Amino acid sequence: MSKKKHVTLNVNGKTEEFLAEPRELLIYTLRERLNITGPHIGCETSHCGACTVTINGKSVKSCTMFAVQAEGAEITTIEGIGGPDNLHPLQEAFKEHHGLQCGYCTPGMITRATKLLEEIPNPTEAEIRFGMAGNLCRCTGYQNIVKSIQAAAAQMSAAKEAAE
Numbered sequence: 387m388s389k390k391k392h393v394t395l396n397v398n399g400k401t402e403e404f405l406a407e408p409r410e411l412l413i414y415t416l417r418e419r420l421n422i423t424g425p426h427i428g429c430e431t432s433h434c435g436a437c438t439v440t441i442n443g444k445s446v447k448s449c450t451m452f453a454v455q456a457e458g459a460e461i462t463t464i465e466g467i468g469g470p471d472n473l474h475p476l477q478e479a480f481k482e483h484h485g486l487q488c489g490y491c492t493p494g495m496i497t498r499a500t501k502l503l504e505e506i507p508n509p510t511e512a513e514i515r516f517g518m519a520g521n522l523c524r525c526t527g528y529q530n531i532v533k534s535i536q537a538a539a540a541q542m543s544a545a546k547e548a549a550e
């Protein structure tokens with residue numbers, strides 16, 4: 387049996403410390419060890435993006451790394467983006483514009499989209515489709531996902547202008 391390693395993570399603003407085997411994938415750390423079940427497992431082969439989280443400011447598929455590789459990292463999951471009482475504009479927009487059907491891909495989609503809108507606050511449709519290419523959806527045909535991200539971008543830009 388491999389030797390367990392001490393891991394410290396900051397997840398959604400909370401420090402988590404535990405001993406993990408080197409083979410433990412980060413998605414399992416989040417879901418099974420920390421009970422943070424927003425990030426989903428769709429493929430475990432880095433294709434679907436259902437497990438997307440933000441690690442140190444970058445979108446990462448959490449099935450592609452081991453927990454020990456995330457030592458010291460700041461991680462944000464969908465739970466850290468917004469909840470029922472404080473929906474993020476992207477969550478509002480997905481709800482309003484039917485950006486989801488079964489919802490399985492949605493936590494990863496929205497988590498990725500938060501970074502996309504940080505990188506490109508007013509993306510074109512092509513930029514949205516390119517920027518979201520690592521996140522697959524089996525239900526929606528993507529049209530309403532694009533529409534939701536466009537709506538959130540407009541809403542966030544307007545809010546930013548109003549605040550200036």
Ligand code: FES
Nearest residue numbers: 428429430435449
């Ligand atoms: Fe990680 Fe599909 S579960 S990319």
Ligand code: FES
Nearest residue numbers: 487488523524525
């Ligand atoms: Fe079902 Fe995307 S809403 S997989």
